[in-house]
Amino acid sequence: MSTMNQFISEAQQILSKEQIFTDITRRLAWGTDASCYRLIPDVILSPRNEEEVQKLLRLAHKLNIGVTFRAAGTSLSGQSISSSVMIVAGKQWERFNIKQNGEIISLQPGITGARVNEILKPYRRKFTPDPASLQSAMVGGIIMNNASGMNCGTHANSDKMLLSARILFADGTVLDTGDEESKEQFRREKPEFLKALEAIRESVIKNEPLRQRIIHKYSIKNVMGLNLLPLVTFDDPFEIITHLMVGSEGTLAFLSEATMKTALIEPFSASAMIYFDTIQTACRAVQRIKLTPAVGAELLDRKALRSIEGKEGMPDYLSSFDDNVTALLIETKANTKEYLERNIREISEALSSFKPIRPIQFTSDESVYSIWWSMRSGIFPSVGGLRPAGTTTIIEDVAFHLTDLPEAASALQQLLEDHGYADGVIYGHALEGNFHFIINQRFDNQQDIDRYEALMNDVVNLVVNRFDGSLKAEHGTGRNMAPFVEKEWGKDAFEIMKRIKLLFDPKNMLNAGVIFNDDPTIHLKNFKSFEPTNRHVDQCIECGFCEINCLTSGLTLSARQRIVVRREIARRMKQTPNDPTIIQLEKEYHYLGNITCAGDGLCATSCPMGINTAELTHDIRHDQLPPLGQKIGKITADHFSTVKSGLRSVLFLANTAHTVLGTKNMIWLANEAHKMGAPLWTPAMPKAYKMKKRTQPDSSNQLKVVYFPSCINQTMGVAKENPDQTPLPDKMDGLLKKAGYDIIYPENMESHCCGTIWESKGMFDIADRKTFDLEEALIKASENGKYPVLCDQSPCLYRMREKMKRLKLYEPAEFIETFLTDRLDFHPIDEPVAIHTTCSMTKMHLGETLLRLAQRCSRHVIVPQEVGCCGFAGDKGFTHPEVNRYALRKLSPQLEASQVKYGYSNSRTCEIGLTTNGKIPYMSIVYLVDQCTTPKKKED
Ligand SMILES: Cc1cc2nc3c(=O)[nH]c(=O)nc-3n(C[C@H](O)[C@H](O)[C@H](O)COP(=O)(O)OP(=O)(O)OC[C@H]3O[C@@H](n4cnc5c(N)ncnc54)[C@H](O)[C@@H]3O)c2cc1C
DSSP states (O other), X not given: OOHHHHHHHHHHHHSOGGGEEOSHHHHHHHTBOSSSBBOOOSEEEOOOSHHHHHHHHHHHHHHTOOEEEESSOOOSSSOSOOSSEEEEOSTTOOOEEXXXXXXXXXXXXXXXXXXXXXXXXXXXXXXXXXXXXXXXXBHXXXXXXXOOOSSOTTTSSHHHHEEEEEEEOTTSOEEETTOHHHHHHXXXXXXXXXXXXXXXXXXXXXXXXXXXXXXXXXXSOOXXXXXXXXXXXXXXXXXXXXXXXXXXXXXXXXXXXXXXXXXXXXXXXXXXXXXXXXXXXXXXXXXXXXXXTEEEEEEEOHHHHHHHTTSTTOOGGGGGSOTTOEEEEEEEEESSHHHHHHHHHHHHHHTTTOOOSSOOOOBOOHHHHHHHHHHHHHHHHHHHHTSOTTOEEEEEEEEOOGGGHHHHHHHHHHHHHHTTOTTOEEEEXXXXXXXXXXXXXXXXXXXXHHHHHHHHHHHHIIIIIIXXXXXXXXXXXXXXXXXXXXXXXOHHHHHHHHHHHHHHOTTOOBSTTSSOOSOTTGGGSSBOOOOOOXXXXXXXXXXXXXXXXXTTTTTSOOHHHHHHHHHHHHHHHHHOTTOHHXXXXXXXXXXXXXXXXXXXXXXXXXXXXXXXXXXXXXXXXXXTOOHHHHHHHHHHHHTHHHHHHHHHHHHHHHHHHHHHHOHHHHHHHXXXXXXXXXXXXXXXXXXXXXXXXXXXXXXXXXXXXXXXXOHHHHHEEEETTOSOOOOHHHHHHHXXXXXXXXXXXXXXXXXXXXXXXXXXXXXXXXXXXXXXXXXXXXXXXXXXXXXXXXXXXXXXHHHHHHHOOSSOEEOHHHHIIIIIGGGEEEOOBSSOEEEOOOHHHHHTTOHHHHHHHHHHHBSOEEOOTTOOOOSOTTTHHHHOHHHHXXXXXXXXXXXXXXXXOEEEESOHHHHHHHHHHHSSOEEEHHHHHHHTEEXXXXXX
């Protein structure tokens, strides 16, 4: 047995089988971070607690097996990939502890930065490290990369905010530097370690030029190599250990918990977008404002501005600028309006000798400055979105001392030009001397790799030899810059780094190859392929920002990982079509990628390129549809009312069995049947329902609405245990009439459907035909769009809105808020209620509408945190309930803690899954509104 097999076999004694992935598909998928590199790990492990990590580390230590830790995998320098063991400490590592009224917070490594800010918001405090990836990047990765962004500079980065760390060394030793007992134990058990650390510190302190060099290098942002700053800042060995963790990229120890200071949110802010004639002038302006209360100055060079010219919402005057114009987006913040105005005066005075192209104008009006900030945030997606297929977008990350900034910035521009990167844009955090440049790069032929190599060599020359700057300011050294650490830092400093590594990780088992790598060309190896695979996803840069919204991330595959696998299949099909691995990948992808994709498209909402991986899934389903499936799809579409009758019979039978057997026996029976392949029944399953024939309204009332109860609500009633036994169409009918509306029902309602059912199965033609038929019926019913059209199921309405452009279509919360609130008196209840925003509501930006409506009805509305798509996905909750269960794993503890008894949403199928997994009944918001309203009293 190989050592790795022995490791895996022993790891199986430590973790359950759901925590270990060895299949080729997931190994490939997890071999990707946001960098341009790929390594395939032998095994991916997903431990849930420190004890499990400790056992795994001890095992790896015993067998000399290399280990890489992973948080969100958004790193850009190739530091969160592995060709050995990958230990993922992301989604299961999200606990936190708030101390001193929010001034201090202890965090597990898997919480995203954005979530930390949400947690701190009620205390009016924030997590200061601010990488642009904050929505996705997790505390472990942020600290271990010493990630930073527009505002935190070097004064509020992880190094400055970290108070203590709970860490696991390579041999499994645990040390909590915030705990006296733990430190005492460490002193007793590891005296040689502390002695050696002290010796390293002394070597620095006694070497004055080195000490000065360290101070100088960290006067600007720098994440090249290990963090040497603690050796000149602290005497206490535990402080040194704590701060050595920052920027160590998982090469020294596992971070199990970090305790950090937080900062007050300054509520008042103002920005100014100022255009200078050249990049040098803009940089000179930055030098001037460095000592003013500006908290950020984002530079956008001409190419960056050009990338967003003409885009929606962008100012027209951009196109009139000449080739050298450079913008500075300056920001200032304050605790009061008066201080804000004082700040603006100070900054403006500092810039008074400059003659910008347009007058300097600070504004605290969000509607104005949000346009400027969207210009800034639009650069990356614009450049990446326009790149040719097969290329990827590389974001480089250098920093210069402010004194060098004007010269260095123009030299950098020239360098990109010289190497033929005509589309290379420069932008970045100029106040910190930190520039990013983005290039679109191919790695599939030697010529392009050579071009990249030549560029990197010249970048190293420029940044290191000419300006003594930082080759990486924020993104980490990784494998990308490992060959240049010594060059940048010099021999003495690099020796110190190596001694630290040896002390912490004598067997070089933690993230080997990252930061320290003997191969001078490692940055030119292991490039991933960006083989085009599907037009909907070819622009993906594999950044992983989709993963926060992909409900199967961590269960099967994430949206990014689906694309990675499809690209690899495409690459192999092109290069080695007979490769048996293709069959294996396709086979595994069927469940991991296809079956379990909920197809909700929420991934697009956090993708910088707006990529909707559901479209890839739908295309795959379409391409793989067997002729029989197509035939069945057509039959169900042609005889839809018969299908609905059949479904009613099934629901009737299930409900009868439930009544006869009782809930307990029925659950047992259903689970057994599900194990044999039957759809899962739960007590949340609705009873059958058939709408009674409705009479068309009296024509004298001008308040009319066309109401199309979705086919689901025409068939499914309420669950046996629901507190209100009125089916939704009857409830809606009652509410509309209460508000004085007459209801028009489209003709032949039984046969109509919006088409979503077929679309999700990849039967696009049938789906479109059904949509068209429904649209015709609605046009007729609404007298050519004269009356609004209401549909009671948000996913159906979403598709209708996408496809039917001739009608005014409304989802219930939106319809009620727009048309009924003035016609009803609301009597809010004190009882807490929960709401769930469906994916389609999110995509239609109706989450706030649902919240406002619920708040009219209850004084205590709970919006469970971190519950996105419920994963029911129309029918997946019946066929693959594990997806639904995983997506809603955070729901029920929050409902329990808030003592909520009822939940409200806007999709019948989602409500089944929410009821099952939330363990309280979920109903349409219509029930709550009906419960809390009476017809509007006429004023006397
Ligand atoms: C489009 C885009 C924009 C970006 N913008 C910025 C930016 O503005 N500023 C910036 O600094 N970065 C930026 N990044 C890079 C990246 O997002 C950040 O560095 C981020 O902090 C990485 O966090 P992560 O959770 O993804 O960490 P990962 O990539 O998972 O890991 C980062 C490193 O930490 C190690 N690690 C993770 N967890 C642990 C643990 N528990 N114990 C020990 N080691 C661990 C890993 O081994 C790895 O070396 C950007 C990335 C992208 C794709």
